[in-house]
Amino acid sequence: xxxxxxxxxxxxxxxxxxxxxxxxxxxxxxxxxxxxxxxxxxxxxxxxxxxxxxxxxxxxxxxxxxxxxxxxxxxxxxxxxxxxxxxxxxxxxxxxxxxxxxxxxxxxxxxxxxxxxxxxxxxxxxxxxxxxxxxxxxxxxxxxxxxxxxxxxxxxxxxxxxxxxxxxxxxxxxxxxxxxxxxxxxxxxxxxxxxxxxxxxxxxxxxxxxxxxxxxxxxxxxxxxxxxxxxxxxxxxxxxxxxxxxxxxxxxxxxxxxxxxxxxxxxxxxxxxxxxxxxxxxxxxxxxxxxxxxxxxxxxxxxxxxxxxxxxxxxxxxxxxxxxxxxxxxxxxxxxxxxxxxxxxxxxxxxxxxxxxxxxxxxxxxxxxxxxxxxxxxxxxxxxxxxxxxxxxxxxxxxxxxxxxxxxxxxxxxxxxxxxxxxxx
Numbered sequence: 001x002x003x004x005x006x007x008x009x010x011x012x013x014x015x016x017x018x019x020x021x022x023x024x025x026x027x028x029x030x031x032x033x034x035x036x037x038x039x040x041x042x043x044x045x046x047x048x049x050x051x052x053x054x055x056x057x058x059x060x061x062x063x064x065x066x067x068x069x070x071x072x073x074x075x076x077x078x079x080x081x082x083x084x085x086x087x088x089x090x091x092x093x094x095x096x097x098x099x100x101x102x103x104x105x106x107x108x109x110x111x112x113x114x115x116x117x118x119x120x121x122x123x124x125x126x127x128x129x130x131x132x133x134x135x136x137x138x139x140x141x142x143x144x145x146x147x148x149x150x151x152x153x154x155x156x157x158x159x160x161x162x163x164x165x166x167x168x169x170x171x172x173x174x175x176x177x178x179x180x181x182x183x184x185x186x187x188x189x190x191x192x193x194x195x196x197x198x199x200x201x202x203x204x205x206x207x208x209x210x211x212x213x214x215x216x217x218x219x220x221x222x223x224x225x226x227x228x229x230x231x232x233x234x235x236x237x238x239x240x241x242x243x244x245x246x247x248x249x250x251x252x253x254x255x256x257x258x259x260x261x262x263x264x265x266x267x268x269x270x271x272x273x274x275x276x277x278x279x280x281x282x283x284x285x286x287x288x289x290x291x292x293x294x295x296x297x298x299x300x301x302x303x304x305x306x307x308x309x310x311x312x313x314x315x316x317x318x319x320x321x322x323x324x325x326x327x328x329x330x331x332x333x334x335x336x337x338x339x340x341x342x343x344x345x346x347x348x349x350x351x352x353x354x355x356x357x358x359x360x361x362x363x364x365x366x367x368x369x370x371x372x373x374x375x376x377x378x379x380x381x382x383x384x385x386x387x388x389x390x391x392x393x394x395x396x397x398x399x400x401x402x403x404x405x406x407x408x409x410x411x412x413x414x415x416x417x418x419x420x421x422x423x424x425x
Contacts, residue, residue: 001406003394008246011423032072034222046090080106099170103177155180241292262309297324304332321367331364375399384411
């Protein structure tokens with residue numbers, strides 16, 4: 001993809017539906033009794049990996065217009081898949097599904113693409129083994145995973161070293177099948193979509209500070225879910241509207257769940273012109289329109305405490321920092337080294353190509369602004385969030401920016417370039 005510098009951005013847009021919520025809605029609807037309807041689901045490659053996984057286990061899932069109709073089979077109604085379950089590029093599919101598969105009466109194997117096969121799975125293997133599951137993995141850490149349930153899951157009180165919604169969700173899903181009460185404690189609060197949705201489907205979930213517990217569940221009840229817009233997708237246009245001169249963008253019905261909306265706080269701390277509209281609730285999630293306009297920005301500091309609420313937004317925040325006066329320091333982001341790419345390394349290397357003053361640290365970035373960016377040939381490393389960040393960088397860079405492997409945006413935002421083109425003036 002080739003991106004040219006623009007004069008301004010203007011318009012009202014709708015970004016794709018929330019990826020995290022779509023994954024969980026498909027999973028829990030498949031395990032529920034009755035027929036669930038998921039409206040406004042995200043039809044992306046990652047979410048289709050989850051959908052196809054459950055289809056392979058005898059769940060009837062129908063696509064109709066902009067909704068999914070899922071005829072749930074109950075917690076114990078899944079059937080052994082005839083082939084390996086292919087999670088594609090989706091870490092969410094792999095980690096959350098592992099917790100569900102741990103409670104079944106059949107063995108299964110999960111495989112993935114080259115990128116997913118390099119992402120660490122020990123973080124879910126350890127608690128599942130403590131619960132009594134026999135799991136085999138390459139070097140005890142990587143795909144393929146062979147999950148062999150023992151048929152007698154036991155509850156655990158697990159303290160995680162990382163604040164990860166994927167690890168938390170894996171353990172909570174396995175806890176639905178385990179005798180007693182399963183507890184999960186994390187160092188900081190990670191996104192809580194799983195807790196909210198489990199309660200909606202009828203599970204007994206209790207939250208106490210940084211600890212979440214779930215009791216063994218007899219049944220989940222089908223629900224109608226409307227999926228709001230994804231703040232992780234909105235983030236690219238939020239920053240675009242701030243750093244491109246003479247711009248004003250309104251983004252409709254964005255999920256501003258407090259465990260996900262750390263980027264709003266950070267951008268406001270940087271002096272951003274952001275207005276949050278009236279808050280409504282959609283399927284238990286806080287939703288509002290977001291308006292952004294061109295701003296004079298200054299540097300900020302981001303640390304591990306807020307990191308779980310904006311971990312996926314660090315690439316676009318880093319770009320924003322290149323256009324802010326002063327030195328922005330980002331720390332506590334070591335988790336970014338095991339995403340679809342080593343995001344810390346890739347953010348630094350590719351923005352350096354464009355003229356940014358940016359240095360990589362062990363767990364973060366140091367970015368000095370305000371710097372003038374220049375167009376160049378940059379590489380997404382097949383990471384959707386990197387590709388979108390570099391595309392926004394191209395809007396303010398002198399000359400033309402070429403993004404290699406830009407089609408990876410399909411992982412979460414299939415019409416990204418169409419939306420972007422429509423607001424470029």
